[in-house]
Amino acid sequence: YFHPLTDNQAVSLSWRASYVFSNPSYFTRTDNSLSGTYIYNCTEKISLSPFASYRLAYYTDASNAPATADFNDQGQFTGEANGFYRRLDQQFTLGLGLNFQLSPELSTGLNFNYSKSDSTSQIAETGDFTNLTAGANWSMTYKFSEKEFVVEQNSDCLGPYVRTDLGFGFVNNLESSQTLTGTVLPGVTGTLANPSISVNPGVRFDVSPGFNLTDWFGVELSGGILYNGLDHLNGSGAVTLDGGTETISGGGLSLTGRYLQVPAIFSTVFRWPGQARWKPYLSTGFGFAYSQLQITQIDNTQTSDQFEEAYSPAFSVGSGFIWQVSDTVDFDVAYKLLGLINPTYSSLQPGVALSNSIQFGINVRF
Incomplete structure (x- = not known):
């Protein structure tokens, strides 16, 4: 969903649901994520886009999955556990994007993200973590004209x-x-x-x-x-x-x-x-x-x-x-x-x- 607020401000909302066959002999995953973004055009060339997202994932019964090594928060080995057995993950992400429009077809940008994940997994490092990431991106967009979408003669x-x-x-x-x-x-x-x-x-x-x-x-x-x-x-x-x-x-x-x-x-x-x-x-x-x-x-x-x-x-x-x-x-x-x-x-x-x-x-x- 996209809705303009003013000439230089807009909001968007997106939801994605998926059913993932990660390994059918071990588990499947039902994955849902909801994201909201606020877009502010500072100038014709520069825009800011803070966003927030929430992800919820459920792993089905995987009692036959092999046990793997388990470590505590200090990295010490504590034994083995099945990290996929009826597991529920939830993740919060806050981010900020800074975008530069170099030309009508080419843009670049920077992004900064903070994520925190919690899980019912018996393996701590698999589903419980906090991340702070940064990145850069390039994108190229081709704008189609009406001519490219219409055939004058169906025959x-x-x-x-x-x-x-x-x-x-x-x-x-x-x-x-x-x-x-x-x-x-x-x-x-x-x-x-x-x-x-x-x-x-x-x-x-x-x-x-x-x-x-x-x-x-x-x-x-x-x-x-x-x-x-x-x-x-x-x-x-x-x-x-x-x-x-x-x-x-x-x-x-x-x-x-x-x-x-x-x-x-x-x-x-x-x-x-x-x-x-x-x-x-x-x-x-x-x-x-x-x-x-x-x-x-x-x-x-x-x-x-x-x-x-x-x-x-x-x-x-x-x-x-x-x-x-x-x-x-x-x-x-x-x-x-x-x-x-x-x-x-x-x-x-x-x-x-x-x-x-x-x-x-x-x-x-x-």
């Missing part, structure tokens, strides 16, 4: 197009609750219970030809590639590789290899109608995907460098927005969820393998 957005997207891909763990025997993974034999492969962040590239039937509805056929390196192998058991035998226990072992996905998806695209240059959209699609899992090394032991392939049904859900920068070109920012349905790699059956992607692209209309 300009109709017809065929091709979009290319490039970004980051994040694959959920490939895991199973089964006990695998024989060839448990590509180039790996033995016995492995509750296997789980964690995958490093990677890259995703897509090319999507499509056709806008109306200003709010279109269809497209997208093909792409996701490439991710492997990170860790967890589970319980012993496996044999070309270079020797490795025992896997609670901590798991480092893993070297790659996970490759090549989806081909037919999607329907729903866009916000109208003449705005900025248009959010939602896409849903179904198709098939080729995937490949290759393992070259477990811990320090080499494998035979084999790989397993799978051809699976796949689905995709995406959302984002486009910004029309010319009569034929749009910029695109998108989030995509890709799911491979029941792929199999040797004995590993991870169920629905999910990947999340953030991409930036260019859309060219013909």
